Amino acid sequence: MTRTPPIARPRLVNRLVNSARGPFAFPTSAVFFSLLIVGLATRILFIFSADHHMNSDHAVVYLMARHASEGQFSAFYWGQYYGGTLLQLTAGAAMTVFGKSIGVLAVVSVLYWSAAAVVLRLVVMRSIGRAAGDVAGIVFWFPGVFLFAQSTIDPGFYGPTLILGLTAVWIVLAMPFTQPWIGWVLLGAAVGLASWTSPMALAFAAPAVVVALVKHRDLRGWAMAGIAAVITALPWLLETIRSSFSSVKPIGGAGGIHIDSFASIFTDMLPTAFPLDRFELVRFAVAFSAVFCLGAVAYFGIRCHVVGAALIGIGSLLVVVVLVVGSGGRLAADSARYSTFLLPVLATAVAWWVTRYRWSQWLVIVLAPLITLGPLAQKSDLFHLSTAARFDPSLTKVADELSRSGHRAVYGDYWMAYAMTALIDERVTVAALVPRRFMPYEVTAAGAVDTVIVVYADQANDRLLQKHTEL
Structure with missing residues (x-):
């Protein structure tokens, strides 16, 4: 008479094959x-x-x-x-x-x-x-x-x-x-x-x-x-x-949040980050696939007890909520x-x-x-090594002119301010008009003998200065 085989409690087996060989x-x-x-x-x-x-x-x-x-x-x-x-x-x-x-x-x-x-x-x-x-x-x-x-x-x-x-x-x-x-x-x-x-x-x-x-x-x-x-x-x-x-506190406030805010992540923002986004069919495919992937990873991770996948899926859903609440509205292509x-x-x-x-x-x-x-x-020509065009090339001429004229701290449009400052490694510092980022640059510019403001021609700040000459 054979003995009854021992009864063992079922246990989860590691999904990984023995990796002793590396x-x-x-x-x-x-x-x-x-x-x-x-x-x-x-x-x-x-x-x-x-x-x-x-x-x-x-x-x-x-x-x-x-x-x-x-x-x-x-x-x-x-x-x-x-x-x-x-x-x-x-x-x-x-x-x-x-x-x-x-x-x-x-x-x-x-x-x-x-x-x-x-x-x-x-x-x-x-x-x-x-x-x-x-x-x-x-x-x-x-x-x-x-x-x-x-x-x-x-x-x-x-x-x-x-x-x-x-x-x-x-x-x-x-x-x-x-x-x-x-x-x-x-x-x-x-x-x-x-x-x-x-x-x-x-x-x-x-x-x-x-x-x-x-x-x-x-x-x-x-x-x-x-x-x-x-x-x-x-x-x-x-x-x-x-x-x-x-x-x-949310950056944009909560007043602009609605269903469209969440949809914009998948219909406007996400497709822009992937190839062939100029084609409407591709944008639709990316949006649909992203929604499906997000939901499927969370759902099947929970249902199949695949903890890592479930955590990635649920965490990503929370990230979507944070992006919408934090921005306070739609996330367009410029947020790709x-x-x-x-x-x-x-x-x-x-x-x-x-x-x-x-x-x-x-x-x-x-x-x-x-x-x-x-x-x-x-x-791209990856083997053409050059950093000359890393920033807007026109900024180099402006920076050189400022250096020659003895100006070490000036004001400027935001999209040139820190780029120009970085381009010349702070030999001249440019404090941004709006948004204001770094107070020491502003203090230095305010203390300069001559107030110099560098702006893009025919843009908002240029038109404002032309209109209000007393500034």
Whole structure:
């Protein structure tokens, strides 16, 4: 008579195949790391090519990094009560070693994006499988020309937002660590930095925090996470109190928010960030696919108990809400840069679907780099290294004239002010008329012997000065 077999409780089996042979034992992983290097090298070539252009917004980030390298700390992007300065501080630290240049800032920005691609791969790999993780990382890393370029001209907190939100998700998936307190401290630190960095980073990380609190009921761990969060969020907390809570108020107010505000993200903003956006059919396809991907990742992540996917999906839904509430209205084509924050969920959705079949996953692995690098090679000469056209070339002549005439501090239109200041590395500082960003520039300009105002001909400020000659 045979013995009754022992009855064991069912348990979840790790989706990952034993990886004792290392990541390169899987063909898709070898391709991912190879393409990671290709994408990094291509971005660096692009940074120093004649097609790498920056405007005054991007120039502010560079000037902040310069000041950070000299020990001057700013909690937020100049003139704002949001937008943490992790990127600027990191780039400033790099500038103390490699010198003060826009190239250093741009490379640091790209490194944030590359780190986000790696962490997204880890999250999807733990949740869905290794091949899906590799595909998600590749799609994220090669998202089309617009977002490719965006990774080299980060407006200040986009890369840090991505890496912090994804890191919070990864920490929760990896818990418990060998030493439980490590996971709690890391999670608290990530959430605190996310709070400081941007509302989008906090929204993306929030679902992960909820899962950690529900799944691991450890009061001591909660306390350690809370302490770590408070410490890393101190810049945000102090500035919030000092500004009478301006950092938690919507920028545009809540009066213009309605259903169309949410729809505009998918119908107007998002399609602009992807190839062939001039065709109405393509715009419709992008809008429909984005809505489907966002909902599908959240829904099937919850239904199939795929925690990582569920956290990415729900976090992305919260990001959409934050974008609409924060802006206070519609998000049009000129806000396409915000598409950055939806890249993780779109890449996850694509990877989850195409890895059902081997042929489709390899098709996407081949197409993603081609769709990005093909048009880039068509419109750019990556091997023509020149930074002469990084800013509006006409600004160089104006800056040279100001230097020759002995002017060291002047006023100017916003879209030339910080660009010109960055172009000549603050040998002449230009204080913006509106919006006002950096008070020391204004103080210096106000104290100059002669008041000089530089404006674009026939634009609003020029017409205003012609009309009111007493100014």
